[in-house]
Amino acid sequence: MNATIDNLVTIYIDGSAYQVKAGGHLLETCLGLAKDLPYFCWHPALGSVGSCRQCAVQLYQDAEDQRGRMVMACMTPVAEGMRVSLSATMASQFRKQCIEVTMANHPHDCPVCEEGGECHLQDMTLQSGHTQRRHKGHKKTYHNQDLGPCVGHEMNRCISCYRCVRFYQDYAGGDDLVVLGSRENVYFGRHQDGCLTSHFSGNLAEVCPTGVFYDKVVSDSYTRKWDLQSAPSICSHCSLGCNVSVGERQGQVKRVTNRYHSQVNGYFICDKGRYGFAHSNSDQGLYQAQVQPLGDTKKVTCDTLHGLDYVAQIMNELGAENVFGLGSPRASVEENFALQSVVGKANFYAGHNAIQDAIQTQVLHQLTQPDIYTPSLKQIEQADAIVIIGEDLLHTAPRMALSVRQASRNLGFAKAAAIGIPKWQDEPVRIHTQNQLSPIISVTSAATDLDDISSQCVHLAPNDMCDFARALASAVEGQFDGSGLSAKLHEQVQQSLALLAGAKRPLVISGASSQSPELIDLAAQLALALGRQSGSEAWLSYALEAANSMGLGLLNKDPKHVGDLALRVQQQSTPSALIVLQTDLFALSTQAAALCENLRHLVVLDQLPSATSDQADVVIACASSFETEGTYVNNEGRAQRYFSVHDKQSRPDAWRSLTNLAAMVIQAGPCSDAVTQLASCTKFDDLCHLVSQQGGEFAHWCDVAPSADFRIAGMKIPRQTHRASGRTSLYANENVSESKQPEDADSALGFTMEGTPINKPSALIPQVWSPGWNSNEAINKFQQEINGPLKGGEAGLRLLDISPNLPLAAAALIPSITIGAGQILAHTQNHLFASDRASALSAALKQRSTVISARMHPDTAAAMGLVDGAEVCVALAQAQWLLPLTVDASMAVDLLLLPSQYQAPISAGHLPAAVNLSAVTQEVN
Amino acid sequence: MKQKTGLGQYIYIVWDYFYSNIVTLVKVASHTFTKADTVEYPEQMPYLAPRFRGRIVLTRDPTGEERCVACNLCASACPTDCISLQKTEDESGRWSAEYFRINFSRCVFCGMCEEACPTYAIQLTQDFELAEYERQNMVYEKQHLLIDGPGKHPDYNFYELSGKAVSGRAKGAGTQEAEPVNLKSLLP
Structure with a gap:
């Protein structure tokens, strides 16, 4: 406590004394004190460069000094007894003149600008008091570039704050957005037209203080920020659980933007999270229940209750013990729990194949060990040495790759701190650091996008990766003799050992895409060894399969996967039925066809059609994560609630359908307690209460987010802004009499504009807005301090911290794959924009997914008689896949990498496996 | 105002009642001889001020x-x-x-x-x-x-x-707009 007090200094702003944290600069201090001070070039995540001259304040020598001198707040460290004035005439006049010059060339196009209404430049111009353009000269114009399907470009609007390149190059490591030209003719763009390659390019629209870079996907069916009905949500595309704000208008999801969470995503999300929302609006989605009675050949659509009634009849007919459920790592905890209750724990299986299941079990086993800590993304940024094993982070957990990139700068920060340069002094830190980076060791099967910041890149086949990890762990413990390793691997281990020697806060990252439970285990051994070496707790982070892999894992602790289910159904003499929740069996396992054969009934609850829903005799359409509420547990065990953004649901919630099903089942006769309890749930809070009754990690489930009874001044938190327009006109073409605003019985938010826009738990704000701050920069009004947690506490609950249970059991070993003659080991190569069906429906992302090809080392290809660009046929069991071959000298030998592609003949779920590979010979007719 | 009491109060109330009614009747009756404010719409259109706001x-x-x-x-x-x-x-x-x-x-x-x-x-x-x-x-x-x-x-x-380029108007072709910046120029 004393240390905290020591860190405080007293400064005087406009005559009032404030106790503030030492070490920061004046701008963030003033903003942290809820004062309004304009700025452009500073960004809380990018630091200060002092180039826009907008945050000028008057600094006084002492109490007697009446004149003072002007300083830039963002470049001035706070010091004890400092006296400053924001309102001093000289400083405020200077700020006004500065913005007048900035605005001299700014076009008159706010009405046709996507940023209008949430523009930092508009806000700051008004705040500075500049209202009338006096300059009579011509305005400068620039040609625009085509930057691809996601980001638009309107260079006229540029105010040369340099934030875009500082984010794109310095923060996100991109190299194709540059600043060109000279003097006052600088140009921010690419060397030539073309799609921005960074997976974080969408953040440019948020980072740019004006509308130079705008969100093209949003622009396609544009809605102003004030008209969006928004809800706090959690990204469903990967296991990291980035907080996003989803905006809706007239039943269509219009956009997804970043929602600040100090521990998870901070200020940035990846492009998949931002642009991968189209599946929710897709006309290819499932919107109606379908039933195919036995003997019929076609499904007929019906309403959901009819469909559920049919399922209840099936369940009563076959008997509860013959109805199985398959949960999904993509569905929320509540949905999985409801299904588990309906079918019973013994009949509930995870939507995993054997390897995914073993990995999930192994991950839980390791993360529940008392010596292991799994850091949040923010904490990952504090690691000073990172070993990444078997995970191509940019494609499986992109936001984590961004955190790793920040961690690589820690050596530079430490070096700068040694000579007294604070972290926020962006340019001096970079100059002093030069190109020195914290040690990052990347062990993957092929080159990754993090190789540019990696001190050591090792490209190994999966088995060698295990050897490497094992050897490095024992080397760190000092028990390494190098026996059984090739000379090259031995050298690589020695090199890694040297890099990790001085690490104080080492971190090991691995994940599910390695498709090796053994590697998951070895990564933990390495983390423990490094922890012991550095004298700190072992930091270990896993990137998992899907948004709720961890939640499903905690719910289904006895490992039971789709392979077990197939076996059980096959051995069963009585007819059986399966209820599948948001899973495509065929993408999961090669046993899917056999499983479907043996089932009497297949029921699918999903929002998008799949091979499984085509086979099913009952399909219940259910809401996507934008339309319903639920909880995902992310890779660090943080349970985070998402909320529905739609007031008019196009399809019912999956959890509600399942509770309705339970109610129908109990009407037919006696059934288990779980079903009875589930049937009594009418509201989402009831279901949360049931989940919490499981105890253990779920004991505090009701605390994950406020309940539906939550009120501020008697009102719910409004999803609409106080300025939302068109209430009496939006649907007037259908009926001129306005209908009542729909009520939301399931969450603390209301489908209304009534409610206080700012005084609420900041973690539940659907959109950031504060008087005078219309852009997302308003976030500084919701933070306890700049870059700190949100006022009222962060959302979510770290389940693994609150329940120090005994470590969960380790997974059984998976038999190793035998590679026959003429066969080759095939692994998955993930691609962020192509690997799943949700992003496959986004037109923008589809354009950005690269050409698919199998990849192989040239030596391996030569040994198999294949050449670069050759058309090859990959055969696995019955499936055959024709695709071109690319040889890649950077990757491991004796390995075939197959792209993870939605609807591919061989999906990621079928791999790793030994496949037959042959060149396709052109048939001559 | 001075508060009247007793009999005086009753006389006052009665007087007040009749007086206000008589005044009202006279006023209403007097309108028989004044010009009407309303017009015979739609045969006769009303006067609309120049800044009248309609459809x-x-x-x-x-x-x-x-x-x-x-x-x-x-x-x-x-x-x-x-x-x-x-x-x-x-x-x-x-x-x-x-x-x-x-x-x-x-x-x-x-x-x-x-x-x-x-x-x-x-x-x-x-x-x-x-x-x-x-x-x-x-x-x-x-x-x-x-x-x-x-x-x-x-x-x-x-x-x-x-300043936005649309069909028929390229960048720099609008009012008070300079030619688009030539990034490749090294001239001062």
Whole structure:
């Protein structure tokens, strides 16, 4: 406590004394004190460069000094007894003149600008008091570039704050957005037209203080920020659980933007999270229940209750013990729990194949060990040495790759701190650091996008990766003799050992895409060894399969996967039925066809059609994560609630359908307690209460987010802004009499504009807005301090911290794959924009997914008689896949990498496996 | 005022009652001989002040293109929330309204939308004869609102001044715009 007090200094702003944290600069201090001070070039995540001259304040020598001198707040460290004035005439006049010059060339196009209404430049111009353009000269114009399907470009609007390149190059490591030209003719763009390659390019629209870079996907069916009905949500595309704000208008999801969470995503999300929302609006989605009675050949659509009634009849007919459920790592905890209750724990299986299941079990086993800590993304940024094993982070957990990139700068920060340069002094830190980076060791099967910041890149086949990890762990413990390793691997281990020697806060990252439970285990051994070496707790982070892999894992602790289910159904003499929740069996396992054969009934609850829903005799359409509420547990065990953004649901919630099903089942006769309890749930809070009754990690489930009874001044938190327009006109073409605003019985938010826009738990704000701050920069009004947690506490609950249970059991070993003659080991190569069906429906992302090809080392290809660009046929069991071959000298030998592609003949779920590979010979007719 | 008591109070109340009634009767009767304020509408049209605000229209710019750029400012300014629209964009980058709807059964003709409009697209006319038998018919769509002329500001053309390139107007071709910057020039 004393240390905290020591860190405080007293400064005087406009005559009032404030106790503030030492070490920061004046701008963030003033903003942290809820004062309004304009700025452009500073960004809380990018630091200060002092180039826009907008945050000028008057600094006084002492109490007697009446004149003072002007300083830039963002470049001035706070010091004890400092006296400053924001309102001093000289400083405020200077700020006004500065913005007048900035605005001299700014076009008159706010009405046709996507940023209008949430523009930092508009806000700051008004705040500075500049209202009338006096300059009579011509305005400068620039040609625009085509930057691809996601980001638009309107260079006229540029105010040369340099934030875009500082984010794109310095923060996100991109190299194709540059600043060109000279003097006052600088140009921010690419060397030539073309799609921005960074997976974080969408953040440019948020980072740019004006509308130079705008969100093209949003622009396609544009809605102003004030008209969006928004809800706090959690990204469903990967296991990291980035907080996003989803905006809706007239039943269509219009956009997804970043929602600040100090521990998870901070200020940035990846492009998949931002642009991968189209599946929710897709006309290819499932919107109606379908039933195919036995003997019929076609499904007929019906309403959901009819469909559920049919399922209840099936369940009563076959008997509860013959109805199985398959949960999904993509569905929320509540949905999985409801299904588990309906079918019973013994009949509930995870939507995993054997390897995914073993990995999930192994991950839980390791993360529940008392010596292991799994850091949040923010904490990952504090690691000073990172070993990444078997995970191509940019494609499986992109936001984590961004955190790793920040961690690589820690050596530079430490070096700068040694000579007294604070972290926020962006340019001096970079100059002093030069190109020195914290040690990052990347062990993957092929080159990754993090190789540019990696001190050591090792490209190994999966088995060698295990050897490497094992050897490095024992080397760190000092028990390494190098026996059984090739000379090259031995050298690589020695090199890694040297890099990790001085690490104080080492971190090991691995994940599910390695498709090796053994590697998951070895990564933990390495983390423990490094922890012991550095004298700190072992930091270990896993990137998992899907948004709720961890939640499903905690719910289904006895490992039971789709392979077990197939076996059980096959051995069963009585007819059986399966209820599948948001899973495509065929993408999961090669046993899917056999499983479907043996089932009497297949029921699918999903929002998008799949091979499984085509086979099913009952399909219940259910809401996507934008339309319903639920909880995902992310890779660090943080349970985070998402909320529905739609007031008019196009399809019912999956959890509600399942509770309705339970109610129908109990009407037919006696059934288990779980079903009875589930049937009594009418509201989402009831279901949360049931989940919490499981105890253990779920004991505090009701605390994950406020309940539906939550009120501020008697009102719910409004999803609409106080300025939302068109209430009496939006649907007037259908009926001129306005209908009542729909009520939301399931969450603390209301489908209304009534409610206080700012005084609420900041973690539940659907959109950031504060008087005078219309852009997302308003976030500084919701933070306890700049870059700190949100006022009222962060959302979510770290389940693994609150329940120090005994470590969960380790997974059984998976038999190793035998590679026959003429066969080759095939692994998955993930691609962020192509690997799943949700992003496959986004037109923008589809354009950005690269050409698919199998990849192989040239030596391996030569040994198999294949050449670069050759058309090859990959055969696995019955499936055959024709695709071109690319040889890649950077990757491991004796390995075939197959792209993870939605609807591919061989999906990621079928791999790793030994496949037959042959060149396709052109048939001559 | 002095409070009357006893008998005086009763006399006062009775007097007051009769007096006010008589005054009212006289006043009403006197109107028989004054000129009526109302007119024989619709045979005789009323006088409308030059700034009278009636039915809303959407105008076109001097080149005949729709002026509305679907910026949504009118909708957000509208106190009765009776305007709604959706932006769309043609290949050249020109914004316009995909649909534009005004619910005249809610409109109070306050003119805030006209004041908010940055392109002079939305204007209030002198027409007030909007009565309908069906309230549903008071919902006007874009085709009902759009007129062929520029209305009150005949010369204004937003895209001339916006700096945005649209069909027929390249970058730098607008009013008070310099030629696009040549990045490859090394000249001072």
